[in-house]
Amino acid sequence: MKNLLLSVLLAVSFTSLAQEKLDLNYYLPQNISYDASIPTPKDIIGHEVGEWHVTHDKLMFYMQALAKASNRISIENRGETFEGRPILLLTVTTPQNHQNIEQIRKDHVALTESGTDANTSSMPIIVYQGFSIHGNEPSGSNAALAYAYYLAAAQGPEIEAMLDKMVILLDPSFNPDGLQRFAYWANTNKSITLVADNNEREYHEVWPGGRTNHYWFDMNRDWLPVQLPESRARIESFHKWMPNILTDHHEMGTNSTFFFQPGEPMRTHPLTPDMNQELTREIGTYHAKALDKIGSLYYSEEGYDDYYYGKGSTFPDVNGSIGILFEQGSSRGHIQESENGLLTFPFTVRNQFTTALSTIEAAKNMREKILNYQQKYYQDIKAEASRSKVKGIVFGDSKDGAKAWHLAEILQRHKIKFHELANDATINGKSYAKGKSYVIPMNQKNPRLIKGMFEKRTTFKDSIFYDVSAWTFPLAFNVDYTEVSSLNNAGPEITSLPPMIGSVSAKSSYAYLFEWNEYYTPKALNTITQKGIRAKVATSPFTLEGKTYGYGTIMVPVQNQDLNANELHEFMQQVATESNLSITSVGTGLTKGIDLGSNDFEPVKKQKVAIIVGNGIRSYDAGEIWHLFDTRYNIELTKIDLSYLRSVDLSKYTDIILPSAYGNAIDKGNTDKIKEWVKSGGTLIGYRNIAEWFNKNEFMKLEFKKDTLVGKNINFEQKSDFRGAQVTGGAIFEAGLDLTHPINYGYKNTNISLFRNTNVYIKPDKNSYNNPIVYTNDPLLSGYISEENLEMLKNSVPFQVQGLGKGKVIAFTDNTNFRAFWYGTNKLLMNAIFFGELM
Template identity: 40%
Template sequence: MKKPLLSLFLGIFMCLTSQAQENYFFPGETFNPNVPSPSEFLGYKIGDWHTRYDLIVKYFEKLDELSEMASLKTIGYTHELRPKIILTIASEANMANLEEIRLKQLQLADPSQPKPDVSTMPSIIHQGYGVHGNEPSSAEAAMLTAYWLLASQSDLAKNLRENAVVHFDPTVNPDGRDRHSHWANTNKGFPPVADPMDREHNEVWPGGRTNHYWFDLNRDWLPLAHPESQAKIAWYHTWYPNVTTDFHEMGTNSTYFFEPTKPYGSENPVVPRKNYDDINTRFAKYFSKYLDEIGSLYWTKEVFDNSYPGYGSTYPDIHGGLGLVFEQASSRGHLQSSQRGDISFEFTIRNHVRSSLATMEAALDNKDFMHDYLREFFETAVSEGAKDPAKNYVFGDEFDENRNRMFVQFLMDHQIKVYENTDDLSLGGYDFKKGKSWVVPTSQPQYRMVRTMFEEVTEFADSVFYDASTWTMAHAYGMPYAAGPSVKLGEQVTNNTPTPYEFPEGKAYAYLIDWSDYYAPKMLFDLQKAGVHVEIVNRPFTSQTQNGPREFGAGTLMIPMGFQSLSESNVTDELKTLSVVNHQQVYATSTGFNLEGIDLGSNLVGAVTQPKVIMVVGDGVSSYEAGEIWYLLDSELGMPITKVNSDQMGRVNLFDYNTLILPSGNYNSFSESVVNHLKDWINRGGTVISMKTASLWLNQKEIIKESMVARGESTDPKELPFAERSAFEGAKQVGGSIYMARLDLTHPIAYGYNRETLPVYRNNSIFVQPSKDKYLTPIRYTENPLLGGYISDKNLELLKQSASLIVTPVGRGRVINFFDSPNFRGTWFGTNKLFLNAIFFGDKMD
């Protein structure tokens, strides 16, 4: 009899608990008893625990199972194979006609189609939660809000079900959420500990903010480096929601923030003023009303950045909808003390629930207005594009087919129309070849995204940036491009599949692979992994190949058939297979006697050492930068990389590796014995790839001896108002901008590049003089380097005197010092090869 009594007791307890929670979050409301609340389903009060992502999915599955008004769809998977889901809630009638509703919304967003009657169309609302895994209240709010919308008997909920289609993305970043949830739950005290110093409130490196590869997914709506964002954007363009939310958390001593953001200074230049001056103000009244009702403190019109187009709250603004960012004080656990008293997890959840309800009510009340704005947005995009002096952007790199295809696909993923170029053109100092270049017309519905991809902006309303101050994606891809007049358009690109290369027939003396293509490094590593011996030709030459005479640049790979441990047939089979996998053209030559330049047996030809790479991670190291490097080698190259925590370096024998990567960070935690071991290893031939502040540490330890650019005397005023401190000091930072650099094409760091100039990305104020050795500064800035973004006049002058990259010889080894960001956000494909060259050819750089 004990078990039934216990079960009855627990059932009564959970029923009472659920009712108490409903009164806390939704006072005075009644609910459909056939729909379980989150607490009833999970077996604990919302806010008592951080809910694992799989349980959030299961709760949404239960809603889908129980109601004809709910439908769950999996739109993709994370790196760790967690499903990316969308729960859609609407009336049974609207759910039965969901596809018709979706197509009508797409018709509304297409100016070439007749405008539908918006009065008959439901509001399309997308509720997005939890892009940062350790900002956990929003995912709990997602469950409560979905429950309310589906089960509440209030007039507002009924009206929403009848006149809106609401999509819930409960967790944009499932991998990061589970990492943080596990931390918070396993460190929870009974009773909860509010002391900010408690372990629960201080995650270990890298924390739960980021995804599997330590990327901030709230920066990835534009770059689309990761499957979470790729799935999200593909889904977004099937609906074009009228309103999209983006829920966050900030410091525990803060209050609550909702839009509008800081006028002008934090706004995106391509978004119509109507979005900021009218729509944001309309919606803000609802947020204030809902938060006033529960007495929550809030603020608006300050700080938060809406300029970078890769945010979840900005991307919708560039697509005819309203993107909304919400930020609130975080309990960063279950309970934490603040200047206003203890903040509970439950309290933070309620705030985001209130804003979720306010968003839906505002969207419903402004339904027809927002539909009209969606249509107006794309109509004005076409008309403004037609008036743009740049009628087209022409782009293409004749030497790198894979990077071309990647950029074309990237534009298409953002629904930008791309056309084949049918003629050889000379524009903007570039020659664009027919068949190897493309045209993007400005007069198209995605005109504002076209501007985002190609425009260079150097003038701003503000000089302080929360994030990047520029995002010209054509530069990120290292893509030659030019704005031009109207040109003849070829076929619109709909199939971006490359044409396969033919593998050379017959016996070969050697095989040759041009290093210019983006995936040539992957081809090299795959060959080495397969046991194929590969050499590098360090000077340009012309060889007689199966396709006739062909010029090859320095860095060309050579596979000599007379020096292989594998059989000739095995080498050929590996080359055939891997050339298809990596889409690389393989050339064959029957002789080592070249038509021009050095021969294939020259002393300037040598074996490529297979990389054995170790990277320091952990406390003191930039997780973002380490993640960018890990992602590049892991996902783009397929190269395993050993990641060792900084506090474990004393256990590492560096002689097991030939390359050490030091991301930006502070390495003062290294013991004297670790530093001595590092010095010995470099002196004996090791290669260090050092990023920004890591080079400053190496300089401090006198492992390298480079000099900073002299800053001169300060020109700051002796006295300024205290209130101006943030703006004045912030303007001194280099917060993310693009510069033109000049390459020494004869240096191994530049192998694979065919033009002397290359856009580079910089987000730091470290200015180091060029090397005293005139041969070892292979990347410098041009005379007028600024391409896009903000930099103060003083910093620009310092930049012009500094180096982008320096190679420092140390005994028989070397340190390759990067002062820019060659792998920024997994999308700077134009400079990735600089970093990969440092890995593969580091031992040839000094």
């Protein structure tokens, strides 16, 4: 398959298509008839497919019109995006199957539930086809217009027979918000006389571009974490149907052709069966034949991989399904020059349409083989679980029930069964609290999925990864976990997670206390300070009324507040409820340790935080921070674009966050402005490569460990693999914590798991107290890192804080907010915000 390349690319057809009137027949097979009662896309949206970039609203209107006109199609709205757009799914099959659709679904899912020897000879195959998860890769969603029309309108015994043995789940837009944003850009910059020049504004989106969703997330990384509404809708549909094939239609660089899976053979996750790749390869022969027929160049088995289970084309592989990635060279607008000739938007749409058809052609002809594979997959993994010595996994955090709750929430979304912990228990030296801990039995439907989420892996066949090499969930959540050989500690199964509940123990006339360990304490503290209520933080532990309080405990005195005792009690109850906290009322300030009136209780100021965004700033990192502040902690975050930063009065902000950046994104004028703000008392927080920028621009004095690797006995062809092996694309490492330092307030363990996808290595400060987070001497927990980089990582520091004038500069080399599911390190940023002045 690797060298299945067509010899001729019809560049002339690109040119003529750009000049001639576009017609729906350009896409459709012409050897069949079409039902005249079914509206064409142009009938509803007012233009031909590929003439303009379809906006999501028009796409939605057309799909609704098709469902109304065709008895082959039903439509459902599974929820809303952050911007309120519907998340649609079309179910396509024969009218007769629609009448029995729920039974068809139940019979199909039974193949995976029980692993029985059900007869698959007459069972329909289930195909989930999804388009344009990256909004600025629009040929997929635009192809969905023509493809949905074909499924509704094509006539003849062949399509009737195919639909009789098939249920197609058509997801016309994986990313409605991003698609809308990009369509607006491409359409508003389109000329009547199409301009193919690469320098044309149409092909250069303004920051952050249309690739991502509302909060600038790459949603093709969220199939396993399931943190976004679009992801939650499609994962619910996936587990509801357990499709046999799932296709994921993307785009790549303009000078590329067309890719279909399988990907690099050595870069497949070890938990994925070999048969999965063999079936993917066989399906690929149908794509090759179809693309040959229309004269399109293509390739396979190179460039892309099947490793990270959080991608749409790989997630199905750990669920007994077959995921298929399509990548079309992108016109990024309506027509653009490329190495392969003029690349038109309609041409890119036609390739996506063609492979959508070749997918269902393969599904029709391979139906029983693929159904039997799925059935055997679940039979095999059930046998694996019964032989394994590991019978379950216990996880939890005795000080932080919210993190464990949210991890359990992900399990529930993936239909993984789990139980409450029967009683408080100490297992392998780790303490687990009932109500804050859970037990996962391995003997259930898909233990391989559980293993894929919880395992640590440090050895690999290859040293290059298309995405991250590790995502171990208990490490990401910073919860304790233990593999157990029996389920003696398992209580009742939890079929629906009970809501988290907060409360205040009683009304106080003296003070209220809450420890800083729980995940939502920053939300609570922000609510308190924004109300104008005085709060203080404990910089030393103490014991009061039989309870021990750790570093970072928040104290709210009752006296000298703007609210009287009754009003304050009512307000604190509101805070506890909204933040899922247990707040304790106390009647005395006399403690064992620091008393409540001690100077070791430092006042916490009301914070006003800004983040620098705009051209040159890494939008993923900025979006993750925006999402954290806005959706988790309800903290107001002002986004200031670099384009107008010079005109902004920064004096109103207590903290400014600088996400990682590209090149010289921040010019000298803005650099000087930020520096003067810090010197006047602000706290500046930078991430990843900003640490090097801090050092270069004299915000901090840092020493870095540098790569001195030289390629010896490496030929030119091996150069990219040699350098690629030095990329730390995403792995997990252990660091030790100084729990007395304010950056670590709220953590109970003396070590932490950090996600790293940079090669920035800071040498520790000569004074140990300035190194509150230090990578251990054996830091690799899970994932890939080269031997050379691992040596530099050992005993380096991922965090530094230094004074500059009256202010503070804080540097993190690692992303503490990665992809919204690294709950375990979110508090590091919050500590920098609320306690930066104490450092």
